[in-house]
Amino acid sequence: MRNTCRKFLGLIFIVGGLIALFRTLSHETSSGVDLRQRHGSSVKKLLAEQIEDITSGYDDISFLIKDQVARQLTQNTCVCLAEKEMFQLPFSNLLFPRVWAHKLDIAFLESHPDPEGVKLHRAQEYSKLQIRSYSPADVPIVAQANNPLQYPTQGVEVRPLKTIIIPGLGLKEGKKSKHTVSLTATLGTFDVAATVDSVSVKGEGEKHMILSSPVLSALNRQLQFVTYRNTVFHPKTADTVEFVTDGHRSFFTIKVGHGSIPRLYNTGHQKEYNISALVTIATKTFLRYDKLKDLINSIRQYYPNITIVIADDSEHPEPVKGPHIEHYIMPFGKGWFAGRNLAVSQVITKYVLWVDDDFIFSPNTKLEKLVDILEKTSLDLVGGAVREVTGYTATYRHTISVEEGGEEGDCLHIRKGYHHEIEEFPNCVVADAVINFFMGRTYKVQQVGFNPRLARKAHLEFFIDALGSLHIGSCSDVIVNHASKIKLPWGETDTQKAYKKFRYTNVEDSLKNEDFYFKNRFQCMTSN
Incomplete structure (x- = not known):
């Protein structure tokens, strides 16, 4: 009798180990890459076209999908499934609790007097939330490897209705009779904090500004003084700036928003923590x-x-x-x-x-x-x-x-x-x-x-x-x-x-x- 009990307990531990191993392996591949879709806009369309242009032109090159990585990509089709009970063993639910699933849409809508109406209302509220929370800073931007334009890809911020110098602007190209760049914004205007000889600047104080010069070094020096002033008040948004030269177009964002106000607590200087304070x-x-x-x-x-x-x-x-x-x-x-x-x-x-x-x-x-x-x-x-x-x-x-x-x-x-x-x-x-x-x-x-x-x-x-x-x-x-x-x-x-x-x-x-x-x-x- 004692040997039978030992064998039965041994079987439980072996099966339990296999279940735990299966659960561990399944959890290792459950993480996903966030490929969220955002609200559409003309700027987003231009950026999508730019990315498409960069990645297109290679249709004749074959490829092999790597399943382990591809499975991690979010497909916007989440599944509500409970785990099936694989083994009928004493205390199996306590040792290895199964994942249960609860269909919230069915549970709520089946007892609602107007399910279609509430679904429509929820969709409308979600759409409004997307509009409120959307920021151009979330749109992916690709800087081409051989693009002669030099520009900041992130980290540029301006307070509402204030002015900053845009850091990092530059043009890297060979000798030409005339070098030209332009900047275009939607929520602000451009200007220059200083002028440089032999550089022509058109559009100061406007949303579109063109800078040109026969001398590349002079143009780059002038670009160091380009300013951006936010003209449309919003406590938290971003302006997408279009930066263009002959045959090349790039985009970067300038965050617009108030700085965070510190929340400091005066608890007095103590060598040890004063819990009461x-x-x-x-x-x-x-x-x-x-x-x-x-x-x-x-x-x-x-x-x-x-x-x-x-x-x-x-x-x-x-x-x-x-x-x-x-x-x-x-x-x-x-x-x-x-x-x-x-x-x-x-x-x-x-x-x-x-x-x-x-x-x-x-x-x-x-x-x-x-x-x-x-x-x-x-x-x-x-x-x-x-x-x-x-x-x-x-x-x-x-x-x-x-x-x-x-x-x-x-x-x-x-x-x-x-x-x-x-x-x-x-x-x-x-x-x-x-x-x-x-x-x-x-x-x-x-x-x-x-x-x-x-x-x-x-x-x-x-x-x-x-x-x-x-x-x-x-x-x-x-x-x-x-x-x-x-x-x-x-x-x-x-x-x-x-x-x-x-x-x-x-x-x-x-x-x-x-x-x-x-x-x-x-x-x-x-x-x-």
């Missing part, structure tokens, strides 16, 4: 004043002077008083993410630490490490770990990616795991989503915000909205304890029963389908 703790509570009191007492044991901001949407709020406590009352049942927005909006320190109201600080809740990694890295937010009463510690690390899917919308892919480890910070990694215990740069968290429509159940939704905006990490050795949720039915109080009634509900599932489908323009999501 750097960090505010924010939480949301609903009915659970006993849990909240335990949380506050545990915080005060280790950080007696740190500010605690509490958002409370209980029907009959109880006073929560004490030094360095800010208690904000909300309308009854306003919700989880609305409370997060309120709490975070009141934070004035450099960093905000989010905790649930049933967490308990311990000697392992080292906020100094979270501050240290935020101070020394480019991370915007870093999560810790939550330890349950059973001893199990969770970090809830996930990676998130969006695969373009064409007119029907994109596909959202969520996977357990992380991207890579962080050098010089043991036990810390980079991920896209972390546990519900995290510290972030206050202004960055406020910029993303929390969707107030999600009142009861939400977490990953914040990180989905933050994708592309927040650089996120996770440290498994900064741990907060989770109060026990084990309650015997006959020992539940009326308050606990009321909390369960509000907290555990499926009412918001259709709302999430709508938000993912319409707000985020997803047609599908997959996860494991």
Whole structure:
């Protein structure tokens, strides 16, 4: 009997290893190259024609497709597929969770009274978003290898309605009786900051300027003084400049926009981190004043002077008083993410630490490490770990990616795991989503915000909205304890029963389908 059990366990491990190997190999080829299509324009058409001219003329040369690379190219046809169950083994779902798929378009549209109307509305809103977010700086520009024109390919910026000298302009060609170049813009005008003998300049102060000279060195010297003035106010856009000489045409962009305003926090010069000056703790509570009191007492044991901001949407709020406590009352049942927005909006320190109201600080809740990694890295937010009463510690690390899917919308892919480890910070990694215990740069968290429509159940939704905006990490050795949720039915109080009634509900599932489908323009999501 014992030998039979050993053979059976051995079979499980062998099969499990094969499944893990298969999953690893399949994940290695799942990354894609972003070949996004952008809004059309006359400038884009000219640039596309230029690229086509450069790459054409080689039809007689045969080629061999490299499948491994070609498969990585995005085709704008994302697929919503769940993994098939390959083996029927005990605990296989726990050891090797399968990827599931959820058709958001079907889930939302099949119950909507006007599915075609909402699809049209979503398409219109997406088109408007593309127009607002489109920038000519995103259009690919090719500088030909033998092009005599010398020009900056990127990095030229001007403030709205201001003037700059365009760096790097030049002409490299052989002797001619006359050397000529021209510049054309759409959002500004050209001029020269100084004149050079034997150089003719026509079109000063206009969108089209021509410079010519029989002496090439003189023309190049004159090009060093060419200025660009932005004349069409826009806080964030780009002008595409056409640079032309005989038989040659090139394009480069000049970014137009206000500079970023610094967000500095005066916390005083300290040799060691002054956590009370750097960090505010924010939480949301609903009915659970006993849990909240335990949380506050545990915080005060280790950080007696740190500010605690509490958002409370209980029907009959109880006073929560004490030094360095800010208690904000909300309308009854306003919700989880609305409370997060309120709490975070009141934070004035450099960093905000989010905790649930049933967490308990311990000697392992080292906020100094979270501050240290935020101070020394480019991370915007870093999560810790939550330890349950059973001893199990969770970090809830996930990676998130969006695969373009064409007119029907994109596909959202969520996977357990992380991207890579962080050098010089043991036990810390980079991920896209972390546990519900995290510290972030206050202004960055406020910029993303929390969707107030999600009142009861939400977490990953914040990180989905933050994708592309927040650089996120996770440290498994900064741990907060989770109060026990084990309650015997006959020992539940009326308050606990009321909390369960509000907290555990499926009412918001259709709302999430709508938000993912319409707000985020997803047609599908997959996860494991």
